Amino acid sequence: MKSYEFIEASLSDGIALIELNRPAQYNALNRTMVREIVDAVESFDRNEEVRVIVLTGKGRAFSAGADIDEMAGDDPVRLELLNQFADWDRLSFIKKPIIGAVKGYVFGGGFELALNCDLLIAASGTEFSFPEVNLGVMPGAGGTQRLTKIVGRTKALEWLWSGSRIHAETAIQHGLINRIVSPELLMEETMKMAKQIAVQAPLAIRLIKDSVNKAVDYSLYEGMQYERKNFYLLFASEDQKEGMTAFIEKRKPDFKGR
Amino acid sequence: MYETITYLINNGAAWITLNRPNTLNAFVSKMNQEITHAIKTASASDEVRAIVITGAGRGFCSGQDLSEVDEHMDHGEVLRKHYGPMIKQIYQCEKPIIAAVNGVAAGAGFSLALACDFRLMSDRASFLNAFVHIGLIPDSGNSYFLTRLVGEARALEISVLGEKIKAEQALSLGLATKVFPADHFEAEVQQFTERIASMPTKAVGLIKRTIKAAGNTSFQDYLEEEAQGQRIAGLTKDHREGVQAFIEKRKPVFVGK
Numbered sequence: 290m291k292s293y294e295f296i297e298a299s300l301s302d303g304i305a306l307i308e309l310n311r312p313a314q315y316n317a318l319n320r321t322m323v324r325e326i327v328d329a330v331e332s333f334d335r336n337e338e339v340r341v342i343v344l345t346g347k348g349r350a351f352s353a354g355a356d357i358d359e360m361a362g363d364d365p366v367r368l369e370l371l372n373q374f375a376d377w378d379r380l381s382f383i384k385k386p387i388i389g390a391v392k393g394y395v396f397g398g399g400f401e402l403a404l405n406c407d408l409l410i411a412a413s414g415t416e417f418s419f420p421e422v423n424l425g426v427m428p429g430a431g432g433t434q435r436l437t438k439i440v441g442r443t444k445a446l447e448w449l450w451s452g453s454r455i456h457a458e459t460a461i462q463h464g465l466i467n468r469i470v471s472p473e474l475l476m477e478e479t480m481k482m483a484k485q486i487a488v489q490a491p492l493a494i495r496l497i498k499d500s501v502n503k504a505v506d507y508s509l510y511e512g513m514q515y516e517r518k519n520f521y522l523l524f525a526s527e528d529q530k531e532g533m534t535a536f537i538e539k540r541k542p543d544f545k546g547r
Numbered sequence: 548m549y550e551t552i553t554y555l556i557n558n559g560a561a562w563i564t565l566n567r568p569n570t571l572n573a574f575v576s577k578m579n580q581e582i583t584h585a586i587k588t589a590s591a592s593d594e595v596r597a598i599v600i601t602g603a604g605r606g607f608c609s610g611q612d613l614s615e616v617d618e619h620m621d622h623g624e625v626l627r628k629h630y631g632p633m634i635k636q637i638y639q640c641e642k643p644i645i646a647a648v649n650g651v652a653a654g655a656g657f658s659l660a661l662a663c664d665f666r667l668m669s670d671r672a673s674f675l676n677a678f679v680h681i682g683l684i685p686d687s688g689n690s691y692f693l694t695r696l697v698g699e700a701r702a703l704e705i706s707v708l709g710e711k712i713k714a715e716q717a718l719s720l721g722l723a724t725k726v727f728p729a730d731h732f733e734a735e736v737q738q739f740t741e742r743i744a745s746m747p748t749k750a751v752g753l754i755k756r757t758i759k760a761a762g763n764t765s766f767q768d769y770l771e772e773e774a775q776g777q778r779i780a781g782l783t784k785d786h787r788e789g790v791q792a793f794i795e796k797r798k799p800v801f802v803g804k
Contacts (some may be wrong), residue, residue: 416640470775471756471772471775471776474779477778
């Protein structure tokens with residue numbers, strides 16, 4: 290496994306784990322760290338042994354946001370040339386399921402990173418927030434877009450304008466997160482969910498993600514056509530034969546990802 | 548380090564003593580902040596396995612210091628800024644909190660006692676939901692806790708009539724855990740605290756968590772909360788010690804982990 294400066298990456302039983310590793314800074318994201326996260330996610334996405342990717346933070350917080358010191362002196366030209374958000378864009382091309390296990394503070398860039406996950410499990414007491422407005426700026430890594438797609442413009446504007454903290458209970462009511470669990474069991478419960486997905490046919494999991502993502506951007510008509518093609522495509526897989534044969538033979542399927 | 552309270556750790560218990568005896572320990576915003584801070588500190592401290600809140604002098608707490616109230620005061624903001632955070636800190640605390648009600652607990656002082664897990668009362672102590680007498684409503688979590696303790700009908704009587712509730716009456720209403728004679732109140736509180744502080748602290752915290760869930764979630768969610776709580780408790784040293792002691796027919800020695 291490649292070693293990184295600001296994150297830790299490991300793999301066990303088909304489940305890849307990426308841990309943000311700047312606990313003393315509540316895992317504040319600097320540019321190198323974002324690149325490391327994206328590199329790790331991409332390499333797991335290409336690794337045939339990996340079926341699910343889990344993303345979490347070491348210490349008390351998932352991530353308290355971007356490293357402000359790093360950007361305080363930036364100007365528009367430098368930002369344009371730096372094109373840092375291109376790294377974030379790469380996260381949207383990941384084909385495998387990403388489960389975020391979040392806790393403590395999920396703020397700013399940390400919240401945007403969480404919104405890039407497919408499923409989110411939060412420890413009770415977790416707080417989400419976009420505090421950028423308090424610094425005279427706004428989210429730049431997809432926050433205004435992804436949040437709005439999930440909760441609608443009414444709540445998105447309220448939260449983005451006020452910078453207020455969104456408690457896990459509120460987040461779950463608005464469909465931002467999937468589950469709230471006891472803090473002590475965050476990783477255990479996350480891994481259980483990861484394992485449930487890891488035993489499914491990987492190609493089906495993959496094309497479901499692909500199709501659901503299209504529902505965000507496409508018209509219903511185009512989305513339906515797209516879904517149909519993916520459905521047909523799965524009938525070219527060995528796992529479809531295995532799945533249906535196992536069902537008829539009343540046994541558990543053994544999916545190979547082919 | 549504190550001005551309006553004292554904070555002391557003794558035998559695994561944190562003692563928070565409201566210390567404005569000349570006013571029967573009336574609340575000023577500084578006292579809200581200091582209690583909040585003390586509860587936070589005790590919650591995070593590994594050596595603390597029980598928290599006691601009591602009052603110096605004759606009273607437990609007489610509620611808001613009315614000399615701080617003027618016509619420009621925004622009562623809602625005072626609650627949001629000072630009382631709310633204090634009560635929330637108590638509510639979120641997963642260590643057992645004992646209110647040692649040594650004397651009168653009136654207004655927000657009554658609310659403070661209600662927010663605790665146990666209310667030990669001196670037979671000379673009393674509760675008074677005094678808010679209505681100055682044209683206000685019970686605050687600082689008062690109606691939330693009171694309703695859960697005695698039901699809506701009783702809560703309404705206590706809050707609207709605003710009558711003094713003596714210790715014995717508090718006991719029969721279920722508002723007091725125990726009542727002790729004033730003469731040996733301190734010794735009894737000490738003994739009760741030591742008992743609580745020697746319990747399996749993590750399990751006690753999880754019991755608090757589960758009981759809160761029981762009042763605030765659906766049955767389905769409650770069952771899940773219970774399963775997670777038992778999973779966590781099942782991993783503690785104290786659980787192993789409890790089982791081992793049972794097998795060996797001896798008293799368990801819990802360490803709170």
